[in-house]
Ligand code: ADP
Ligand code: ZN
């Protein structure tokens with residue numbers, strides 16, 4: 001096996017296939033499928049993934065692999081195959097499918113360097129360059145830029161005196177630490193102590209330390225414990241009494257936290273009924289998908305924990321997915337509390353190094369449970385016993401860039417390979433999953449009641465139009481204001497929730513209604529109070545707020561709507577005695593701040609927690625008795641067929657935060673459209689009725705779960721080019737699908753322009769189209785090959801964002 005098939009790290013159509021490389025003698029038997037290697041590609045050295053080995057190649061002249069980047073494969077056989085499946089089902093480049101399965105630390109980084117060309121000497125270069133290339137050094141491109149010598153370098157490169165090379169760098173190093181251990185037996189060590197001169201008392205002390213703890217110890221710890229210096233230790237190493245060695249240590253993000261260990265709780269009758277079929281599937285090593293449908297606080301997590309317990313006892317492993325924003329310390333506590341060091345946690349709050357170390361623990365089989373956000377579904381376990389997706393309706397399980405995969409699909413694909421169950425849990429299942437459960441594709445498990453028979457909070461819907469008519473211009477209805485005041489007097493806590501999706505803080509002229517838009521993207525700019533700036537969230541365009549309206553010259557142009565800061569200001573005016581903690585992207589940007597703010601609130605350091613989506617999940621504090629939703633409808637009017645579903649889910653989710661413990665909870669939902677069924681039914685927490693209403697609408701309009709969708713988005717700087725290309729695509733699709741399919745377009749995308757590129761789309765709705773993937777792939781191939789036209793075509797199979 002002297003030939004390796006390699007997927008190279010160049011994401012283009014032309015390079016989206018395996019390339020053959022010759023394995024030099026020294027690496028034969030070392031290089032294996034699933035390893036990363038450094039390979040020459042064109043004029044550069046780049047990274048690649050070995051996907052297979054073979055004895056022969058059709059090609060005569062092969063280039064050689066330069067070096068392996070791993071000592072052991074980073075992708076096992078199952079994951080390599082999963083990569084192929086991802087490529088096929090999401091229409092992405094192979095390299096993306098492999099990269100997405102690995103922690104960011106293992107993605108290649110390239111360093112550009114300049115060196116003397118072979119046969120050239122420093123003397124050949126002009127004087128100003130001599131200092132840079134003496135002693136055969138490689139010049140960092142960054143340094144070259146800083147020194148302003150790039151034009152000179154270019155000239156010399158053209159002369160053939162210099163050349164540019166690319167070096168593959170590892171992003172994160174394993175963290176190594178120095179350890180010391182005895183080099184002789186305990187008896188010998190004791191003897192040696194007496195041979196050491198009395199003057200060297202410190203050396204004697206160090207040896208005595210080892211006779212008392214005959215074990216390895218970190219050099220740092222040894223030095224402090226014995227109160228000595230590294231040089232004393234070194235002297236003993238030189239005498240061959242001790243050995244110094246390096247060992248990999250894990251960066252431990254939870255180093256300063258202790259987890260109170262918990263024991264399995266005796267299950268309620270409802271829980272026993274629900275867990276039965278899961279345990280049964282575990283017992284039989286049977287693949288099955290369960291939908292665990294139960295309101296917040298009904299005991300789903302306990303079922304997850306006890307199913308995992310069973311899996312661990314069988315010697316297998318478990319993956320648990322939790323949405324990023326719900327991956328709170330409280331959630332982590334529950335898993336660490338039950339399974340301690342057997343749990344690895346993967347989430348975006350960790351540094352790249354920490355994430356890499358958690359991943360290594362999984363790879364080395366040092367843990368049994370991986371808890372994490374979306375990408376944790378690729379945890380490199382080899383003997384998976386169960387996969388659990390909590391809050392399965394969350395759209396963040398869909399990745400919005402290549403590969404555009406849904407974690408639920410990946411879980412099911414892996415579970416089939418491992419013959420194990422998948423458990424999807426939610427209080428408000430996605431319509432897709434609930435419909436599948438109705439059709440018995442998934443098995444439905446229900447937990448109808450909250451633990452301790454706590455009733456659900458009472459929800460009141462307030463019509464804000466009515467408030468306005470009666471002269472209340474505040475963002476707080478009279479009722480909400482009264483109740484907030486009441487809670488402060490009773491020393492109980494409230495949560496105020498502001499839906500920031502939607503256009504919550506744009507700049508508008510009060511006289512003529514002119515809204516300041518991004519000149520590149522045709523969407524409103526978001527107002528930021530810091531420096532009075534307006535920013536575009538798609539392209540990053542910034543500008544200051546105009547003093548006068550560009551349309552009518554009025555002075556009354558200012559920001560409109562309610563950001564969290566604005567609410568905080570108004571709270572300060574109407575309830576000056578209230579202590580408020582604000583949680584949004586601005587206050588939680590720093591590492592650990594999210595956790596700190598929640599702890600402060602838990603410790604009673606504030607009366608009101610005010611925030612965006614991020615507080616809708618996971619929050620479970622005994623003293624919250626009031627939840628207020630400031631404007632329920634901002635999300636209803638997005639150009640998205642799931643807007644009602646999302647609104648219902650969010651309102652139900654938020655309401656579930658109140659009254660989870662002894663004190664009863666109340667919820668106030670403020671809205672301008674109280675008659676909308678998603679708001680009304682969220683008020684009654686009536687999922688079943690919502691499901692029926694929404695299914696009717698989906699059926700009428702040919703939406704999922706009745707139809708599948710695929711979205712083709714085309715963009716170009718010229719409007720005409722986009723439209724005519726989209727037209728061609730639409731007619732190609734029409735001629736390749738059955739009559740049952742609906743092909744919409746060409747239509748301008750809901751965001752018609754991003755970063756100066758016009759965007760058009762074609763939306764396909766279909767039921768059974770065995771050839772659809774092939775058809776879509778043909779379109780992609782066609783346009784990805786043609787890079788000169790500047791057209792960009794992207795395809796999202798089962799899209800969650802239709803913008
Ligand atoms: P969910 O995941 O559905 O929101 P949890 O599993 O968090 O529900 O359960 C809600 C609360 O009830 C938690 O405080 C949990 O510890 C408790 N609980 C769950 N199951 C039991 C049980 N069998 N006996 C006693 N308490 C339980
Ligand atoms: Zn105006």
Ligand code: ZN
Nearest residue numbers: 518521536539
């Ligand atoms: Zn923009």
